[in-house]
Amino acid sequence: MNWPAAVFLLGGVGRVVSVVAYGWPHWFQIPLTVLELVIPPILFALTAAARRTEATTTAP
Numbered sequence: 380m381n382w383p384a385a386v387f388l389l390g391g392v393g394r395v396v397s398v399v400a401y402g403w404p405h406w407f408q409i410p411l412t413v414l415e416l417v418i419p420p421i422l423f424a425l426t427a428a429a430r431r432t433e434a435t436t437t438a439p
Contacts, residue, residue, distance in 0.1 A: 384422040391415030 394412040398404065 381423060381426055384419040384426075387415055387422075388419035391419070 391412055391414075394404070394408065394415065398412075403409070
């Protein structure tokens, strides 16, 4: 379930590596990089919370 978020995060890491190697990109790609680095941890946390909630509500 976290695979799409992980791939999204890897895209952000790739952009950071590109900035280090080649310099700053077009200004529009900077907010995209921020989104790619911020959204996946939020999705990971939401997924973990949903799993915890599911585990507690389905337990006998």
